[in-house]
Amino acid sequence: MTIFITGAAGFIGANLAKRVLTDEPGAHVVGLDNLNDYYDVRLKQARLAELEAFENFTFIRGDLADKRLISDLFARYRPQIVVNLAAQAGVRYSITNPDVYIESNIIGFYNILEACRQHPVEHLVYASSSSVYGSNSKVPYATEDKVDNPVSLYAATKKSNELLAHAYAKLYDIPCTGLRFFTVYGPAGRPDMAYFSFTNKLRAGETIQIFNYGNCKRDFTYIDDIVEGVLRVMRRPPERKTGTDGLPVPPYALYNIGNSQPENLLDFVRILSEELVRAGVLPEDYDFAAHQKLVPMQPGDVPVTYADTAPLERDFGFRPHTPLREGLRRFAQWYHDFYM
Numbered sequence: 001m002t003i004f005i006t007g008a009a010g011f012i013g014a015n016l017a018k019r020v021l022t023d024e025p026g027a028h029v030v031g032l033d034n035l036n037d038y039y040d041v042r043l044k045q046a047r048l049a050e051l052e053a054f055e056n057f058t059f060i061r062g063d064l065a066d067k068r069l070i071s072d073l074f075a076r077y078r079p080q081i082v083v084n085l086a087a088q089a090g091v092r093y094s095i096t097n098p099d100v101y102i103e104s105n106i107i108g109f110y111n112i113l114e115a116c117r118q119h120p121v122e123h124l125v126y127a128s129s130s131s132v133y134g135s136n137s138k139v140p141y142a143t144e145d146k147v148d149n150p151v152s153l154y155a156a157t158k159k160s161n162e163l164l165a166h167a168y169a170k171l172y173d174i175p176c177t178g179l180r181f182f183t184v185y186g187p188a189g190r191p192d193m194a195y196f197s198f199t200n201k202l203r204a205g206e207t208i209q210i211f212n213y214g215n216c217k218r219d220f221t222y223i224d225d226i227v228e229g230v231l232r233v234m235r236r237p238p239e240r241k242t243g244t245d246g247l248p249v250p251p252y253a254l255y256n257i258g259n260s261q262p263e264n265l266l267d268f269v270r271i272l273s274e275e276l277v278r279a280g281v282l283p284e285d286y287d288f289a290a291h292q293k294l295v296p297m298q299p300g301d302v303p304v305t306y307a308d309t310a311p312l313e314r315d316f317g318f319r320p321h322t323p324l325r326e327g328l329r330r331f332a333q334w335y336h337d338f339y340m
């Protein structure tokens with residue numbers, strides 16, 4: 001079994017690859033990543049170093065937007081399962097750097113779809129995002145909800161991925177599953193995300209900005225829960241069926257993977273602060289009140305994210321469950337060991 005994981009040096013990709021290599025020694029994992037410098041490349045290299053200790057791991061440094069490369073890799077490795085996690089992430093960065101979102105998230109994903117058409121696979125799993133829900137007011141967010149009003153280019157590219165995947169599933173009978181991840185966090189995570197950037201700032205004695213005056217709620221989802229969800233999903237592609245018109249019914253599915261327990265931003269900051277002190281990242285007498293500022297909402301932001309995970313539970317017998325404090329404790333401990 002060959003599993004092709006794009007974004008393999010990224011936060012979710014590296015954790016998924018490690019789990020597959022550990023649990024399934026017979027599997028060959030081919031990982032692709034362009035190691036871009038959107039955030040500290042040393043983190044990507046550290047994640048890769050762990051993967052390179054496994055014999056069954058092959059790493060290719062390359063770009064998803066390079067159609068020839070992607071096609072050649074599919075021809076050479078003939079993967080049965082493809083997990084597309086490479087993308088330009090981040091909502092705010094898409095306001096200042098739109099080009100890279102079109103290249104990686106639209107052209108890159110199109111290249112994956114084309115490669116799956118030319119070299120049939122058993123299952124294509126790809127990352128979507130809770131950001132497709134935009135500022136929908138109905139919660140929890142369910143995959144049947146209307147998501148036609150993205151509030152950032154990033155969200156628009158993720159919604160486009162879902163549409164493109166559906167068309168390819170229908171036209172070429174490619175089993176595809178899209179996963180809408182909700183704010184993923186954990187050790188060796190992404191420095192552009194709040195829990196990590198707040199930690200860097202507090203440690204440097206800078207002030208953190210809490211958006212929408214703290215009136216935001218996020219469904220924080222621990223990395224191990226995301227990996228468990230992806231693993232279960234990737235092993236079971238949607239069934240290929242023929243409709244009454246004699247044409248294939250698209251083998252296409254879409255799930256939320258989120259903690260289903262939105263946390264208020266101010267509670268999140270309090271728990272993070274307590275865990276940073278506990279892990280020795282910050283001193284016990286740290287003056288948190290002096291280092292935080294409540295500010296208005298930013299363009300592209302949404303006030304709440306909250307996942308309905310009933311379909312995931314129904315079809316795969318699983319829902320994320322790691323409590324925020326436990327996940328932040330593991331992050332704080334990792335941060336201490338990695339940086340201090």
Ligand SMILES: NC(=O)c1ccc[n+]([C@@H]2O[C@H](COP(=O)([O-])OP(=O)(O)OC[C@H]3O[C@@H](n4cnc5c(N)ncnc54)[C@H](O)[C@@H]3O)[C@@H](O)[C@H]2O)c1
Nearest residue numbers: 007010011012034036063064086087104127129181183184
């Ligand atoms: N972390 C989250 O909270 C979250 C939430 C929703 C969706 N997602 C999605 O999940 C996926 C993985 O996210 P992550 O948090 O691991 O992000 P990440 O940035 O850590 O990982 C993405 C990896 O893809 C690589 N990459 C980017 N563009 C590339 C390209 N054109 N060619 C090859 N490699 C490229 C990057 O170098 C990076 O290592 C992304 O698609 C992201 O949009 C993440």
